[in-house]
Amino acid sequence: MTNVVESVAEMRAIVAAARKSGKTIGFVPTMGALHNGHLELMKEARKACDAVIVSIFVNPTQFGPNEDYDAYPRTWQEDLQACKSVGVDAVFHPQAEEMYPAGWGTWVDVNGVTDKLCGKPRPGHFRGVATVVTKLLNIVQADKAFFGQKDAQQVVVLKKLVRDLNMLTEINMVPIVREADGLAKSSRNVYLNPKERQAALVLYQSLCSAREMVAAGEHNCQAIRTAVLRQLKSEPLASVDYAEIYSFPELKDIEKLNQDVLLAVAVRFGATRLIDNMILIPKHS
Amino acid sequence: MTNVVESVAEMRAIVAAARKSGKTIGFVPTMGALHNGHLELMKEARKACDAVIVSIFVNPTQFGPNEDYDAYPRTWQEDLQACKSVGVDAVFHPQAEEMYPAGWGTWVDVNGVTDKLCGKPRPGHFRGVATVVTKLLNIVQADKAFFGQKDAQQVVVLKKLVRDLNMLTEINMVPIVREADGLAKSSRNVYLNPKERQAALVLYQSLCSAREMVAAGEHNCQAIRTAVLRQLKSEPLASVDYAEIYSFPELKDIEKLNQDVLLAVAVRFGATRLIDNMILIPKHS
Numbered sequence: 424m425t426n427v428v429e430s431v432a433e434m435r436a437i438v439a440a441a442r443k444s445g446k447t448i449g450f451v452p453t454m455g456a457l458h459n460g461h462l463e464l465m466k467e468a469r470k471a472c473d474a475v476i477v478s479i480f481v482n483p484t485q486f487g488p489n490e491d492y493d494a495y496p497r498t499w500q501e502d503l504q505a506c507k508s509v510g511v512d513a514v515f516h517p518q519a520e521e522m523y524p525a526g527w528g529t530w531v532d533v534n535g536v537t538d539k540l541c542g543k544p545r546p547g548h549f550r551g552v553a554t555v556v557t558k559l560l561n562i563v564q565a566d567k568a569f570f571g572q573k574d575a576q577q578v579v580v581l582k583k584l585v586r587d588l589n590m591l592t593e594i595n596m597v598p599i600v601r602e603a604d605g606l607a608k609s610s611r612n613v614y615l616n617p618k619e620r621q622a623a624l625v626l627y628q629s630l631c632s633a634r635e636m637v638a639a640g641e642h643n644c645q646a647i648r649t650a651v652l653r654q655l656k657s658e659p660l661a662s663v664d665y666a667e668i669y670s671f672p673e674l675k676d677i678e679k680l681n682q683d684v685l686l687a688v689a690v691r692f693g694a695t696r697l698i699d700n701m702i703l704i705p706k707h708s
Numbered sequence: 709m710t711n712v713v714e715s716v717a718e719m720r721a722i723v724a725a726a727r728k729s730g731k732t733i734g735f736v737p738t739m740g741a742l743h744n745g746h747l748e749l750m751k752e753a754r755k756a757c758d759a760v761i762v763s764i765f766v767n768p769t770q771f772g773p774n775e776d777y778d779a780y781p782r783t784w785q786e787d788l789q790a791c792k793s794v795g796v797d798a799v800f801h802p803q804a805e806e807m808y809p810a811g812w813g814t815w816v817d818v819n820g821v822t823d824k825l826c827g828k829p830r831p832g833h834f835r836g837v838a839t840v841v842t843k844l845l846n847i848v849q850a851d852k853a854f855f856g857q858k859d860a861q862q863v864v865v866l867k868k869l870v871r872d873l874n875m876l877t878e879i880n881m882v883p884i885v886r887e888a889d890g891l892a893k894s895s896r897n898v899y900l901n902p903k904e905r906q907a908a909l910v911l912y913q914s915l916c917s918a919r920e921m922v923a924a925g926e927h928n929c930q931a932i933r934t935a936v937l938r939q940l941k942s943e944p945l946a947s948v949d950y951a952e953i954y955s956f957p958e959l960k961d962i963e964k965l966n967q968d969v970l971l972a973v974a975v976r977f978g979a980t981r982l983i984d985n986m987i988l989i990p991k992h993s
Contacts, residue, residue, distance in 0.1 A: 431874060528819035529838070529872035535813045553814070554873075561874040587814030588839075589716060589846040 426513040446473035450565030455479040456496040456610035457505045460600040464569040465509045478515040485551030536674045567593045619692040622660035626699040629654040642680040644668045664689035711798040731758035735850035740764040741781040741895035742790045745885040749854040750794045763800040770836030821959045904977035907945035911984040914939040927965040929953040949974035
């Protein structure tokens with residue numbers, strides 16, 4: 424039985440009842456348009472916790488004024504079926520006014536890890552993410568929350584948020600789920616026309632090439648980054664936003680691959696912006 | 709038995725044990741230098757909740773670069789005795805590094821009610837307050853937290869914080885405690901020399917005059933404010949920061965006293981800045 428909950432008050436009551444009966448709560452915050460990547464998060468929550476809550480909320484405060492908030496895919500009926508299929512206990516599905524009523528105005532800013540990668544071309548994005556996740560975690564009071572590695576920077580930001588504000592929820596990162604041909608699952612993939620869909624394979628291919636370079640002994644981050652950029656730019660339909668390497672999970676500048684690093688890429692195909700990443704692990708000789 | 713707790717981890721363990729045994733938690737955040745006003749907060753918490761936690765933490769992030777963080781009175785032994793005298797269960801007394809470890813950097817900004825009154829001459833003050841209170845409430849997981857009306861704007865800010873971020877703690881405001889001659893209790897009163905101490909009476913006197921004007925039927929906020937300013941300025945040792953009237957608790961501009969309003973004053977005596985306030989209730993004819 425999957426409860427559909429639209430109000431904060433009702434969500435709180437369900438959470439309080441679960442808590443009272445000693446249940447642990449696993450939480451998967453989403454913006455809907457659920458794909459197998461999201462299902463993987465729900466399955467992990469299902470394995471780890473007694474009760475599973477999924478939120479489906481296209482959060483306006485994390486979209487920029489020229490971004491795709493209005494166009495963002497909304498597939499409520501399919502989403503609800505997907506939640507039911509993995510035994511989700513409650514789906515929190517508030518209207519924007521329930522989360523941001525008139526007079527609302529309190530923001531959470533995570534500094535230090537939000538000014539790079541997707542934070543640069545999307546100013547305010549991580550402020551919106553940190554703020555809505557703070558609100559959702561306070562409402563759901565989850566023991567564990569689950570996020571996809573696809574948004575690796577988001578996971579870094581949220582781990583720092585929880586640590587810095589002494590929140591109780593444990594943030595868990597779940598590996599990227601890919602299509603058979605390697606394209607990372609994304610709610611935005613539906614925007615791609617067939618030619619763009621084919622061209623988008625270059626993201627994962629460039630990451631795999633980097634992994635091979637590391638396996639072959641390359642430890643110079645700049646050399647790896649240059650090769651990835653070259654490969655991305657060889658695709659005529661691709662317009663590269665960034666290809667960057669940072670230490671992981673600190674997101675500090677790094678020259679030598681002497682610890683885990685995050686190789687992250689963002690590429691536009693027409694009006695559609697896709698991201699992908701891989702954690703590169705240094706080869707020990 | 710009053711526990712003294714210096715680490716977040718130990719505080720969490722105590723809170724978890726209290727929660728597990730079904731106890732409600734009352735919380736009084738302070739910066740120490742406890743006076744009868746603080747004791748009143750603790751007694752209210754004692755009455756309302758099963759377990760009472762007091763934090764004593766001079767929070768560096770709410771002091772400006774030219775403010776009195778280093779000079780702020782620290783009276784730990786007396787404070788601990790005061791907590792014991794009213795049956796506080798635990799005193800949370802962390803070092804600054806425990807609250808703000810290396811690499812820390814997540815801030816909470818409450819907008820709309822922080823740009824006026826004390827927010828104007830103390831930029832960043834309420835950001836520091838909102839941030840540390842968010843952290844403390846997350847650590848202590850209080851059912852109810854208690855704050856003095858002396859810092860009425862702070863109470864407004866924290867009520868908005870809790871509402872906007874969907875936190876579970878209820879924010880309670882406790883009336884101002886005054887010396888026999890009317891001066892509001894404040895940890896900063898110890899800074900005053902005898903002449904300043906005498907001169908400082910003008911704060912409460914000006915508030916009482918305003919109350920009398922309202923009782924006599926005055927409903928024009930500007931007229932009341934002008935009279936208060938005149939009275940404050942008649943004291944040669946007083947340097948007025950502000951005397952303002954806003955709707956309460958919204959802190960909106962208001963012309964006619966047709967709802968509860970906050971009359972708030974801030975005055976410097978030498979290097980010491982004191983604040984006081986009164987909630988004026990319109991006279992119904």
